[in-house]
Amino acid sequence: xxLHTSGAxxxxxxxxxxxxxPDPNVCDPGEQQICPCVGGxxxxxxxxxxxxxxxxxxxxxxxxxxxxxxxxxxxxxTCPSDCGTCNSxxxxxxxxxxxxxxxTCPSDCGxxxxxGPQNFTVDCxxxxxxxANSTCSQDGNxxxxxGYVAESCSGQSCTSGxxxxxxxxxxxxxxxxxxxxxxASESCSTCPSDCGGCSCTLYAAAMAPMVQPAxxxxxxxxxxxxxxxxxxxxxxxxxxxxxxxxxxxxxYGCTGNAFVTSLSPGYNFYDPNFLYQQIFGQGGFPIVGxxxxxxxxxxxxxxxxxxxxxxxIAKELEADCFAGYFLGYLQCDGMLSMxxxxxxxxxxxxGGDPWxxxxxxxxxxDRMNALVQGMNGYKNGVEPLVACTF
Ligand SMILES: [Zn+2]
Numbered sequence: 176x177x178l179h180t181s182g183a184x185x186x187x188x189x190x191x192x193x194x195x196x197p198d199p200n201v202c203d204p205g206e207q208q209i210c211p212c213v214g215g216x217x218x219x220x221x222x223x224x225x226x227x228x229x230x231x232x233x234x235x236x237x238x239x240x241x242x243x244x245x246x247x248x249x250x251x252x253t254c255p256s257d258c259g260t261c262n263s264x265x266x267x268x269x270x271x272x273x274x275x276x277x278x279t280c281p282s283d284c285g286x287x288x289x290x291g292p293q294n295f296t297v298d299c300x301x302x303x304x305x306x307a308n309s310t311c312s313q314d315g316n317x318x319x320x321x322g323y324v325a326e327s328c329s330g331q332s333c334t335s336g337x338x339x340x341x342x343x344x345x346x347x348x349x350x351x352x353x354x355x356x357x358x359a360s361e362s363c364s365t366c367p368s369d370c371g372g373c374s375c376t377l378y379a380a381a382m383a384p385m386v387q388p389a390x391x392x393x394x395x396x397x398x399x400x401x402x403x404x405x406x407x408x409x410x411x412x413x414x415x416x417x418x419x420x421x422x423x424x425x426x427y428g429c430t431g432n433a434f435v436t437s438l439s440p441g442y443n444f445y446d447p448n449f450l451y452q453q454i455f456g457q458g459g460f461p462i463v464g465x466x467x468x469x470x471x472x473x474x475x476x477x478x479x480x481x482x483x484x485x486x487x488i489a490k491e492l493e494a495d496c497f498a499g500y501f502l503g504y505l506q507c508d509g510m511l512s513m514x515x516x517x518x519x520x521x522x523x524x525x526g527g528d529p530w531x532x533x534x535x536x537x538x539x540x541d542r543m544n545a546l547v548q549g550m551n552g553y554k555n556g557v558e559p560l561v562a563c564t565f
Pocket of ligand 1: 470471474491494
């Protein structure tokens, strides 16, 4: 009897199921619950009929922490399991963390001898970095060291226009056209790939010595002065000769000075010690030496072109203006940084008699204004003899 009763209940339950009666575990329509996804969780909703759950709505693969894809705003801070720990492992954790580089940790950061950002290991100290085997310049550019040439990551030889950090310095001939640096022996006309394409206007003043120098000019200028004069002569398309003073010129008054003489146009005489005192007095900017020689070249322009000047001071300010005119060219050609300009202005206001003496050369303000007048004259395309009349 007991067995029979129990058998009757079981049969009734089976009969109800086969007729489609409501499942006792059904959900409420619109109800939501958390459901498992690959590497995370999603949401699923109860079907409108209430007779079951719809499929689990999983977030897109890769956006979930724990799916092993470091994507969608995940970082070592928000999802170390996907993105790796934040530099916690140091070298060897497969993350090129702060303080690591291709030099200190190649296993995390890559090999320095390959092209790419990891190569930028030379710290310029001003927020910029340069590639291995290069040197930072004052204005944030990088120049490949001797024995190396610049090349883009696509294998093209690299000039100053090469985009950082997609270039590097590969072994190659140095001090020559194509190394990415405008060397002393090169110019925009002899090596446009290094020096730029001479797009800045040059002025053919065509000045060159016609007579023997009035003072002994047998001492060779050093390489720095040769470099300055090469730029000055390139701009004025001239052959002005720089002469370090010898005993006879010192007797004449060269000490602490630079000068030209109408006895022999075409020569810039200078006291080398004075030149370097001026350069280092302004913080070591070579532009200061170039400026002094450019000022003397301005006096040569006055000699060659009989430029009138209303007074001795006007004559000096005119020479400053011609020097400023040359600075305008350097600026156009990208060879003049703001620091250079400041050093140049400092020179006009600094130094000892007779280079700077308000009674003979004008005041600091006069001289800076004369430089600016020349720079603006060049910039605005005014002819030098028009721009610099005082
Ligand atoms: Zn002068």
